[in-house]
Amino acid sequence: MTEVFLLPLAVLLPLLMACCVHVSADRFARPLQWVGALGMATLVLALVAHDAPMRTVLGGWEAPLGIELVADRLAKTLLVFTLLVYAAVLLYAEGYFAQSPIEARRFRPLAWLLWAACNAAFLSDDLFNLYVTLELAGLTAVGLAALSGHPKALAAALRYLLAALLAANLFLLGLALLYGSTGVLSLRMLAAAVEPGTASLLAFVLLVTALALKTALLPLHTWLPPAHGGAVTPVSALLSALVIKVSFVILLKLWLHFAPVLDLVVLGQGLAVMGALAVVWGSLLALRQQRLKMLVAYSTVAQVGYLFLPFAWLRPGTPAAAVAFDASVLQILGHGFAKAAMFLAAGVLLRAAGRDGLEGLQGAASRQPLAVFALALAGISLIGLPPSLGFSAKWSMLQAALLAGQWPWVLLLLTGSLLTAAYVFRAIRYAFLPAPDVSELRPVPALMSYSALLLAVLAAFGGLGTATLAAWLEIEIAGWPEALP
Amino acid sequence: MNTWLLAATLASSLFAGLLIFCLPERSVRLRTTINLAAALLKLACVAGMLWGTEQGQQYELRLPFLPGNDFLLRADTLGLLFMTLSAVLWLFTTIYAIGYLEGSPHRSRFFGFFSLCVTATVGIAMAGNLATFFLFYELLTLATYPLVVHRGTPKALAGGARYLAYTLGGGALLLAGIVGLQSLVGTVEFRFGGVAALRDAGDPIVLAALFALLVAGMGVKAALFPLHGWLPHAMVAPAPVSALLHAVAVVKAGAFGIVRLVYEVFGIETAQSLGVLTPLAVLAAFTILLGSFRALAQDDLKRRLAYSTVSQVSYIVLGVALFGPMGTIGGLVHLVHQGIMKITLFFCAGNYAETLGIHRVSELAGVGRRMPWTTAAFTVAALGMIGLPPMAGFVSKWYLGLGALEADMGWVLAVLLLSSLLNAAYFLPILHSAWFDPLPDGQPGTTTTAPVRNEASPALLGPTLAAATLVLAFGLLAGTAWSPLGWVERIASEAYSP
Numbered sequence A: 001m002t003e004v005f006l007l008p009l010a011v012l013l014p015l016l017m018a019c020c021v022h023v024s025a026d027r028f029a030r031p032l033q034w035v036g037a038l039g040m041a042t043l044v045l046a047l048v049a050h051d052a053p054m055r056t057v058l059g060g061w062e063a064p065l066g067i068e069l070v071a072d073r074l075a076k077t078l079l080v081f082t083l084l085v086y087a088a089v090l091l092y093a094e095g096y097f098a099q100s101p102i103e104a105r106r107f108r109p110l111a112w113l114l115w116a117a118c119n120a121a122f123l124s125d126d127l128f129n130l131y132v133t134l135e136l137a138g139l140t141a142v143g144l145a146a147l148s149g150h151p152k153a154l155a156a157a158l159r160y161l162l163a164a165l166l167a168a169n170l171f172l173l174g175l176a177l178l179y180g181s182t183g184v185l186s187l188r189m190l191a192a193a194v195e196p197g198t199a200s201l202l203a204f205v206l207l208v209t210a211l212a213l214k215t216a217l218l219p220l221h222t223w224l225p226p227a228h229g230g231a232v233t234p235v236s237a238l239l240s241a242l243v244i245k246v247s248f249v250i251l252l253k254l255w256l257h258f259a260p261v262l263d264l265v266v267l268g269q270g271l272a273v274m275g276a277l278a279v280v281w282g283s284l285l286a287l288r289q290q291r292l293k294m295l296v297a298y299s300t301v302a303q304v305g306y307l308f309l310p311f312a313w314l315r316p317g318t319p320a321a322a323v324a325f326d327a328s329v330l331q332i333l334g335h336g337f338a339k340a341a342m343f344l345a346a347g348v349l350l351r352a353a354g355r356d357g358l359e360g361l362q363g364a365a366s367r368q369p370l371a372v373f374a375l376a377l378a379g380i381s382l383i384g385l386p387p388s389l390g391f392s393a394k395w396s397m398l399q400a401a402l403l404a405g406q407w408p409w410v411l412l413l414l415t416g417s418l419l420t421a422a423y424v425f426r427a428i429r430y431a432f433l434p435a436p437d438v439s440e441l442r443p444v445p446a447l448m449s450y451s452a453l454l455l456a457v458l459a460a461f462g463g464l465g466t467a468t469l470a471a472w473l474e475i476e477i478a479g480w481p482e483a484l485p
Numbered sequence B: 001m002n003t004w005l006l007a008a009t010l011a012s013s014l015f016a017g018l019l020i021f022c023l024p025e026r027s028v029r030l031r032t033t034i035n036l037a038a039a040l041l042k043l044a045c046v047a048g049m050l051w052g053t054e055q056g057q058q059y060e061l062r063l064p065f066l067p068g069n070d071f072l073l074r075a076d077t078l079g080l081l082f083m084t085l086s087a088v089l090w091l092f093t094t095i096y097a098i099g100y101l102e103g104s105p106h107r108s109r110f111f112g113f114f115s116l117c118v119t120a121t122v123g124i125a126m127a128g129n130l131a132t133f134f135l136f137y138e139l140l141t142l143a144t145y146p147l148v149v150h151r152g153t154p155k156a157l158a159g160g161a162r163y164l165a166y167t168l169g170g171g172a173l174l175l176a177g178i179v180g181l182q183s184l185v186g187t188v189e190f191r192f193g194g195v196a197a198l199r200d201a202g203d204p205i206v207l208a209a210l211f212a213l214l215v216a217g218m219g220v221k222a223a224l225f226p227l228h229g230w231l232p233h234a235m236v237a238p239a240p241v242s243a244l245l246h247a248v249a250v251v252k253a254g255a256f257g258i259v260r261l262v263y264e265v266f267g268i269e270t271a272q273s274l275g276v277l278t279p280l281a282v283l284a285a286f287t288i289l290l291g292s293f294r295a296l297a298q299d300d301l302k303r304r305l306a307y308s309t310v311s312q313v314s315y316i317v318l319g320v321a322l323f324g325p326m327g328t329i330g331g332l333v334h335l336v337h338q339g340i341m342k343i344t345l346f347f348c349a350g351n352y353a354e355t356l357g358i359h360r361v362s363e364l365a366g367v368g369r370r371m372p373w374t375t376a377a378f379t380v381a382a383l384g385m386i387g388l389p390p391m392a393g394f395v396s397k398w399y400l401g402l403g404a405l406e407a408d409m410g411w412v413l414a415v416l417l418l419s420s421l422l423n424a425a426y427f428l429p430i431l432h433s434a435w436f437d438p439l440p441d442g443q444p445g446t447t448t449t450a451p452v453r454n455e456a457s458p459a460l461l462g463p464t465l466a467a468a469t470l471v472l473a474f475g476l477l478a479g480t481a482w483s484p485l486g487w488v489e490r491i492a493s494e495a496y497s498p
Helices: A003-023 A026-049 A073-096 A101-123 A127-145 A151-182 A187-193 A198-215 A224-230 A233-258 A265-288 A292-312 A320-353 A369-383 A389-403 A408-432 A446-477 B003-022 B028-054 B077-100 B107-126 B130-148 B154-185 B196-200 B204-222 B230-236 B239-247 B250-266 B268-274 B277-296 B301-321 B325-356 B372-386 B392-406 B410-436 B458-476 B484-496
Strands: A054-057 A068-071 B060-066 B069-074
Touching (some): A026 A073, A073 A233, A101 A127, A101 A233, A127 A224, A127 A233, A198 A292, A224 A292, A265 A292, A292 A320, A320 A446, A369 A389, A369 A446, A408 B154, B003 B069, B028 B107, B060 B130, B077 B325, B107 B130, B130 B250, B239 B301, B239 B325, B250 B277, B250 B301, B325 B484, B392 B410
Antiparallel strands (some): A054 A068, B060 B069
């Protein structure tokens, strides 16, 4: 019974909060945000505590007409993930925007709106609803990217907007094709009704292309680095940790539903190969960056590559499938926490140094030890060293590759780790150089470093819970495809 | 099952490290107290487990980590050997480092990572399966990097970059080997005799390749040829770090990993039947000779010691690669003996550098008269390295020789002999010059006047002398049950009993 209001509330509460922080005066906005965040925490806890899978239809209209919200264990995991990222970013934003109330005023409502979009995407279970959440997340993200109003940021945001619109149109096209041939939109019904064949496959490929574009899979990644690297720091963290995950999670959901009915082996291998190229190319580009935030942004291109590798092994009825599914989830969480932490830490270091170049990091190890520590811990997760979430993701990918008998992937995964180490330590190396001039240093609120550290610790030590997480997610994938998630 | 002692052994240095990170730079006394208290606590925990093991207790701690791979800590006889070595030498090095770094910047950072480094080493000793081993193996890499680049000079950063490139590369190989092996035989837990499923896991060529991959992964840290290139460059680190790196932490972690690999993953019999032991022995023998030859040519004292480490650590690998209990004893006992001898030598090198500013072998002339105690300690350890009785090093070489005969590998004997000669060739001139050459002109204490004593400060000298005493004691008291030799004989009997 509780699900009737709990599930919609996960979307409505942040939506309501977005309105409230928008209309409230500055001095009320801050306490209001904490009340809202506390409410979200309670809500998510209640959802997780409710062990059974939850499902509700809005307004009593059953599918295929109505809107269904479903909270399986994957969705619950993602809700917790979003909550943790938001907790740290909102905390950080208070310090970050302390000197610029105008930006703070723009940031708050958009951030809450984005939260609503993320939760809606994770809970939705029909194609049209997913399309709407995708659009909502995309447009909010564009707004956030343009927040500072700098010409460069505006140009990047415009580019981002064009990519998002193209993706939306592709998605809508695929959606229309599937709806036209089946007359249903709910994923479960679609999977049952869709006829295997070229037409369905084409529609599916359109959906996948749209989502790959929004997730910035190579070669559709060019919009990402300027948008993520050029945004204000709290926004960079949200964009890289959450927004690209929204489109990826939608893709994962579609894959789990359609892989049993359509022949996706070639497509899966193709996505994985593009992912592999992204890992190598993104890392090489990251190695060449001279500015810290651009380095972190290009690292996202590489890490997105890892997200797509598991599609090579996500084949129904194979022993590798369950491990590959775990790998996807672990990579979502690992990259989300680590990349957000990395951006937040980078923001602290850049603000202290007053410039964006890597050489601004000189002496940071002794002046901003917490932020450097956060940067290093996040880097450990990106490289994939134990006991980080990134390590668990890579461990699962290695296992899945060998279970599927595709050992060449092992070489790629190890090369990727070493390339990642190269660009991470290239940045950290600067921090150990002696400081050039102490007088340049600007004060940064300690709160900002702590919130970066919070996410970094989650990324670097979250891997210790891998067995627990895998056991918790097991019913979502065990027996797939017979028991559809 | 007493899990608390295991957890406390690991936590003592881990929490000490985390606490120290939070301390402001100026709270010297509190930091020193935490350091020493943690080191003593760890020693007490390890002593407790040694005693408990003697009473027949089992120590195991198992927590969920990866699916199918628990986070598994265990205190078996082999692990305890390495744990004891780490705990004892950590105490020595901590005291030494407190004296050595007095007044230098960034001490909180230094001691924090120093403690993490020891945590990783003890974790490697305790790891009960490959996944846990790998976790601590990589932690060690990361915790050591800030220590290597501690001084922040371009040279230190270059050395650190090289260190990372080698060790992270090695870690990647190790990970590939672990995942590959586990895809064949399932979860691998360390047990004497190795994993039973491995004996008939199929293609011996695949198994041999996996063995090579794992040895390569560990060989980077153990500085096996051709993966030893990082070690001499890591010498830029402060002396206590070099001491710890060479005696227990990094190189020993690699050697210890190879020990685990041969005896407890593959099993000595399976390894022998795969035919991988002889190539390993040849590689180790080559590294022994190469390291010694390179050491001869070094004038920088720490670099000479570094190449000596390359050579000496391979004695452990050589002993492991000799099929038979005598070789095992020789290799394992050298794990302890090399540690204690090498830490003495590095302490001495640090004393010379800190007290008199001497960094080169050629500057050591007559130093024995100015720093007699330090030079005496250096002499004891150097003679031990050469393998003269009654020092600890003699015991190692004696058993290695016996092992070579037992394994019917006569050529190993020749390698041992040649290497001893080379050791003598690069250590004896130092000793001669330090004791008997006149001090260079212009320095106080030349032959005409009475020598001016200028001994290192007590915080530096104390650990040096204590370590040198152990070098003597481990050789003289080798026959007793509680000596390293006695404990190692016990391990060997476990390894070769079915």
